[in-house]
Amino acid sequence: MGKNVKFLQGNEACVEAALYAGLDFYAGYPITPSTEIAEHLAYRLPQIGGKFLQMEDEIASICAIIGASLTGRKVMTATSGPGFSLMQEALGYAVMAEIPCVIVDVQRGGPSTGIPTHVSQGDVNQARWGTHGDHAIIALTASNHQDVFAITVEAFNLSETYRTPVILLFDEVVAHMRERLVMPEPGEVQLVERLRTSVKEGVDYHPYLPREDGRLPMSDFGGVHRYNVTGLVHDMWGFPSTEPRVVHALLRHLVDKLENRTNELARFKEFFLEDAEIILISYGSSARSALHVVEERRQRGERLGLLELQTLWPFPRDVVRNRCAGTKAVVVVEMNMGQVMQSVKLAVEHPERVFLANRIDSVFITPADIINILRIIQGKGV
Amino acid sequence: MAKPKLKQHHINRDWCKGCGICVELCPKNVLELDDQDKVVVVRPQDCICCRLCELRCPDFAIEVETQE
Amino acid sequence: MAVKDYLRERFFPHLWCPGCGHGEVLGGLIRAIENLGLSKNEIVMVSGIGCSSRITGYVDFHTMHTIHGRALAFATGVKLARPELKIIVPMGDGDALAIGGNHFIHAARRNVDMTAIVMNNRIYGMTGGQFSPLSGSNISASTAPYRTIDKSFDVVELSKAAGATFVARATSYHAQQMTEVIEKAILHKGFSVVEVLTQCPTYFGRKNKIGDAPEMIKWFKDHTTPIGSKAKQEHPELIERGIFVQQEGPEYCEEYQKIVERAMKGRS
Numbered sequence: 001m002g003k004n005v006k007f008l009q010g011n012e013a014c015v016e017a018a019l020y021a022g023l024d025f026y027a028g029y030p031i032t033p034s035t036e037i038a039e040h041l042a043y044r045l046p047q048i049g050g051k052f053l054q055m056e057d058e059i060a061s062i063c064a065i066i067g068a069s070l071t072g073r074k075v076m077t078a079t080s081g082p083g084f085s086l087m088q089e090a091l092g093y094a095v096m097a098e099i100p101c102v103i104v105d106v107q108r109g110g111p112s113t114g115i116p117t118h119v120s121q122g123d124v125n126q127a128r129w130g131t132h133g134d135h136a137i138i139a140l141t142a143s144n145h146q147d148v149f150a151i152t153v154e155a156f157n158l159s160e161t162y163r164t165p166v167i168l169l170f171d172e173v174v175a176h177m178r179e180r181l182v183m184p185e186p187g188e189v190q191l192v193e194r195l196r197t198s199v200k201e202g203v204d205y206h207p208y209l210p211r212e213d214g215r216l217p218m219s220d221f222g223g224v225h226r227y228n229v230t231g232l233v234h235d236m237w238g239f240p241s242t243e244p245r246v247v248h249a250l251l252r253h254l255v256d257k258l259e260n261r262t263n264e265l266a267r268f269k270e271f272f273l274e275d276a277e278i279i280l281i282s283y284g285s286s287a288r289s290a291l292h293v294v295e296e297r298r299q300r301g302e303r304l305g306l307l308e309l310q311t312l313w314p315f316p317r318d319v320v321r322n323r324c325a326g327t328k329a330v331v332v333v334e335m336n337m338g339q340v341m342q343s344v345k346l347a348v349e350h351p352e353r354v355f356l357a358n359r360i361d362s363v364f365i366t367p368a369d370i371i372n373i374l375r376i377i378q379g380k381g382v
Numbered sequence: 383m384a385k386p387k388l389k390q391h392h393i394n395r396d397w398c399k400g401c402g403i404c405v406e407l408c409p410k411n412v413l414e415l416d417d418q419d420k421v422v423v424v425r426p427q428d429c430i431c432c433r434l435c436e437l438r439c440p441d442f443a444i445e446v447e448t449q450e
Numbered sequence: 451m452a453v454k455d456y457l458r459e460r461f462f463p464h465l466w467c468p469g470c471g472h473g474e475v476l477g478g479l480i481r482a483i484e485n486l487g488l489s490k491n492e493i494v495m496v497s498g499i500g501c502s503s504r505i506t507g508y509v510d511f512h513t514m515h516t517i518h519g520r521a522l523a524f525a526t527g528v529k530l531a532r533p534e535l536k537i538i539v540p541m542g543d544g545d546a547l548a549i550g551g552n553h554f555i556h557a558a559r560r561n562v563d564m565t566a567i568v569m570n571n572r573i574y575g576m577t578g579g580q581f582s583p584l585s586g587s588n589i590s591a592s593t594a595p596y597r598t599i600d601k602s603f604d605v606v607e608l609s610k611a612a613g614a615t616f617v618a619r620a621t622s623y624h625a626q627q628m629t630e631v632i633e634k635a636i637l638h639k640g641f642s643v644v645e646v647l648t649q650c651p652t653y654f655g656r657k658n659k660i661g662d663a664p665e666m667i668k669w670f671k672d673h674t675t676p677i678g679s680k681a682k683q684e685h686p687e688l689i690e691r692g693i694f695v696q697q698e699g700p701e702y703c704e705e706y707q708k709i710v711e712r713a714m715k716g717r718s
Contacts, residue, residue, distance in 0.1 A: 025531055046713035051530050051706065056556040060523035063516065067496070067527030070514065071535075075527075093517050221494055221512040221528060222535045228507055230515035239461070239507060240515075397462055401469030401651070406664030437481075437625035438667065440473030441463060442453065 004183040010174040011036035011078075013145040013181050014104060015044065017152030018076050020184065021191055023102075024050035025073040027064035029057050029083060032116040033172040034106035037078040058083035062090040062103065069099050070229065072194060072220035074156060078104035081114060081123055084130070091165055092131030093231045095254060097238075098163035098208070098216060100194070102155045107171045107284075109362045118362035119172040121284055124339040127167045128313050134251055136258035138265060139167040139313040143287040145181045147269075148174060150189070151310055154267065157192035162257055163216050169312060171335070173285035173364050194218060199225065208250075209236040214257060259314050266316035269308040272298055273323055276305025278374070280357075281320065281344055282333035283309040285364065290333040292367045293374070304374075312340065317347035329377050330354045335365055386431040386448040391423045398443035404435035413444075456480045456490065458510050465504060467575075469663025471622040471648025472502050475569050478625060478646075479538070480509070482632035493536045496525040498550060501575040501650075502542035519549030522557040522566065529562050533703035536636060537564035543584040544574050547603050551583070558612035561640045562702040567632065568605055568643065571650035579653030590657045605645040606694050616642035617695040621670035622649060624691065631693060640701050647674070647689070 006016070015037055018026075026045060028038040038054065045052040051068070055061040058079050065075035079087065084105040094101050107123045109115030127139040138158055142151040148170065155166040197217035199205040201224035210216050219225040232240040233247045241247070258265065271294055273279065282290035287308040297304045307323050309316065324330050324344075330353055332341040338356045345351035357373035359365040400419030410428040413421050413435060421444060423429075433446050457480070466472050483493065493511040497503035499518035506513035512535075516524045521539050529537045546554050546568045557566065573591060574580040581591035586602035609617045616638040620628035628646060635642035649655060649666035660666050675681040677692035 025527070027527060043713075046706075046710045049710055049714070053526070053530060055523065055526075056552055059520060060526070060553055060556070063520045063523035064527030064530070066516075067514070067524035068531035069527075071528055071531040073531045089517055090520065221514075222491065222532045224491060226490060226510055226512050228513045228515065230507070231517055232515065399463065399468035401663045403469060403664050403667060407667065434625065437477065437629075438474055438622070439477070440466065440470055440663075442457065442473065442477065443463075 006181045006183060007178060008145070008181060009036055009176055009178055010145055010148050010170060011106065011176070012040055013148040014078070014152050014168070014170065015040040016181065016183065017149040018102070018156070019044060019048070020149075020189070021153045021156035022074045022193070023076050023156070024048065025065060025068040025075045026051070026077065027053040027055050027061040027068070028077045028079065029055055029061050031058070031080045031083045033108055033175050034078040034080045034104060036175070037104060037106075058086040059090060062087040062094075062101070065101050066090060066094050066099050069101050070221045074160075075100075076102040076104065078106065080106050080108050080116070081110045082112070084123060084126065088130040092133060092135065094165040095131065095135045095137065096231045097229045098254075099165070099229070100159040100163055101165045102152075102159055102168060103165055104168040104170060106175045107169060115362045117172070119285065119335060119364050120360075120362065121169075121171055121286065121335040122339070123169060124312055124336065127169055134255060136255045137167060137313050138162070138164060138258060138311070139169050140267065140311055141169045141284045142310055143174060143284055143308060145174075145179050147310065149181055149184070151267065153189050153191070157190070158265065160192045160194055161215070163218070164258065167313075169284070171284045177285075196220070197225065201225075206236040207238045208234060210253070262314040262316060263318055265311055265314060266319050267310035268316060268319055269310065270323070271306040271308070273305040273307060275303050277303040277327060278305070278329045278331065278377070279324055279327050280304065280306045280331050280333050280370070281309065281340070282306065283312060283340065286333045286335055289365050289367050289370060293370045296367070309340070315343045315347070317343070320344055320347040321349065324348045328353065331357050331370070331373060331377065333357045333365065333370055335359050388426060388429045388431050389447040389449045391426065391429070392445040392447060393421055393423070394443045395420045397441045399441050401440065403438050403440065404444055407438060408435055451484060453477065453480050453484065456483065456510055458508055461508055464508055466501060467652040469649065469651040469666075470501070470575075471571060471646075471650070472505065472569055474622045474625065475540070475567065475628070475646050475648055476505050476508060478628040479540070479567065479632055481629045482636060485629070485633055486636060488536060488636075492534070493538065494525075494528050495538045495540065496521045496528065497540050498542075498545040499576070500542040500545045502540055502569040503545060505540045519545055520553060521545070522550065522553040525564055526557060526560070526562055529564055530703060530706065533563070538567065538636065539564060540567045540569060542575075543568060543570040543572060544582040547605070547608070548583045555608070555612035558609055558614040558641050558643065560702045561613060561615055561699050563639055563641070565632070565635045565638075565642045565644065568645045569648050570605065570645050571648050571654055573650045573654040575650050575653055579657060591653075592657075605643065609643040610695055613641075613699075614643045614695065615640035615697050615699040616693070618643070618693045619645045619647070619689070619691045621647040621674055621691055623667045623670040623674075627691070634693065634696070638696065640699055
């Protein structure tokens with residue numbers, strides 16, 4: 001039997017992956033450029049007995065999926081900048097109450113209504129710090145449809161593993177571009193299913209008492225264990241506490257469970273890094289132009305390499321630091337005013353050798369844009 | 383149906399906050415607040431077991447037990 | 451089972467002020483559940499933020515204390531994911547109808563089978579006595595030192611207009627009726643709203659010189675009347691209590707199940 005090859009939009013690739021990962025509950029609100037995700041799931045989910053809800057706004061959408069997740073469903077919502085802004089409070093609730101869910105933000109030009117139909121990567125820091133209070137978060141991205149598929153499945157897996165919301169930061173170009181996707185066969189990609197408690201009925205179940213490996217087994221709402229879920233600081237039973245010891249331990253746990261696994265969580269791709277004198281660091285659709293530049297310059301014998309980041313948060317600082325050690329220059333290619341560049345500068349040994357090749361005019365960054373910056377760095381003039 | 387007869391009032395002094403709702407709304411003036419602002423039964427013989435004190439108590443602090 | 455068997459007793463006495471009506475609503479709610487013989491495992495209680503929303507911490511059900519105003523949105527997710535569960539959503543007046551107003555009308559419009567209980571004490575208690583969209587005009591509150599000029603929502607009329615298929619009003623004076631109404635609301639197939647007029651002696655009563663908790667409860671006796679009573683005709687300013695709407699309508703989970711069946715057969 002031949003491979004199942006599809007020709008589709010990035011948003012559809014995300015849908016295919018979510019269904020592959022076991023998504024069976026989606027709630028959302030229409031917003032460009034993410035709407036195709038909702039449209040396709042409205043069609044597909046009921047075919048497998050899943051649920052699609054169009055809610056009254058993005059706040060209700062994320063709240064609904066969090067509620068559904070507590071009953072044991074795999075859940076997702078998708079939106080874009082303005083909707084993502086609205087979701088931030090409930091996102092913090094999912095962080096605090098440790099409820100698995102996947103949130104897709106298909107980035108568009110901002111701030112505010114910005115440019116709905118054009119590309120941007122301006123939500124990188126919002127994904128990190130959009131919700132209030134100290135916390136850690138996972139945000140992933142991808143530059144092509146095969147990777148959109150893989151990273152979306154990964155998002156569900158990490159969400160279940162660490163009981164955390166996972167943000168998929170796609171962008172308008174990847175979302176709307178059409179290209180081929182080779183569908184993995186069922187079973188080909190490993191899936192992480194919900195870890196449910198083995199505690200028997202009638203025995204005390206502690207929803208927030210980590211096992212030795214740090215994981216927190218869950219119990220579905222409606223099952224035999226009745227417990228409390230709250231956005232207040234809570235103890236191991238899920239009940240509110242203002243005990244300083246409890247507050248400290250919970251905040252440390254919420255941050256450490258991800259930040260201490262930064263290297264484990266780092267997903268990235270390397271192109272020609274071994275002997276690279278200049279390294280481009282990029283992600284999402286920008287990485288496509290960056291790769292084009294690298295491949296083209298390699299043919300001319302220039303020692304350029306590309307580090308394509310797929311995990312943006314927690315920021316893979318060790319990976320960036322190691323790969324960039326000893327290079328003449330690091331050029332961060334992105335469509336914002338340097339949101340990832342800031343993190344790169346903090347990570348590398350020589351922040352003064354970090355440069356930015358960007359576009360913020362809602363136009364997709366081209367190889368020519370990157371080459372212009374490279375020429376300046378290389379002292380060749382524009 | 384025979385009228386229910388009072389066995390006793392159960393009062394949870396730890397939960398009673400002394401709001402006086404039961405005292406004020408008892409149709410037979412059975413209850414009073416003591417000097418610590420906790421409800422006490424002063425005229426049990428007058429109780430008609432209507433349970434309004436129990437139903438209206440916001441603190442689950444009073445219960446009327448009747449004889450079977 | 452006794453009322454206390456439904457409580458998480460280790461958290462008592464609860465945090466509500468002396469004479470606060472919320473404890474009484476909790477009692478009415480539990481008695482309703484007890485009378486219906488529901489199992490604790492089949493009940494999910496979802497609340498938002500505020501004094502009233504702390505109710506979820508005190509009951510031995512599956513409980514979710516969420517964020518301000520959004521309880522019905524979370525509850526909609528729970529219900530659609532597990533339609534066999536009974537969902538009860540206790541809310542304060544500000545929680546339900548200020549920050550949560552949009553979710554309230556849309557939950558009513560969809561007719562998802564769940565019970566919303568609006569514990570209406572006409573004030574924000576947790577934050578210290580600010581006026582709410584149910585305070586009404588000429589009310590004194592910490593954010594209305596010159597008294598309110600805002601008009602109030604009528605929860606019953608709003609619910610009816612939004613499409614709720616069960617709408618009732620009860621008070622903390624009429625405790626027995628409150629329990630009966632909540633029972634019927636839980637049994638009702640569809641979105642049911644029970645507004646319970648209740649007292650906040652600490653802020654509303656004190657600031658508006660209505661008196662202490664017993665006085666406030668008596669106010670509900672003197673200022674309400676059964677729906678369609680003769681007293682209402684003579685005194686139109688009286689607030690009606692009872693069941694205003696109780697009708698059948700397509701329930702959202704059941705309707706969605708029809709979509710699933712159609713989709714599975716390959717028809718659109």
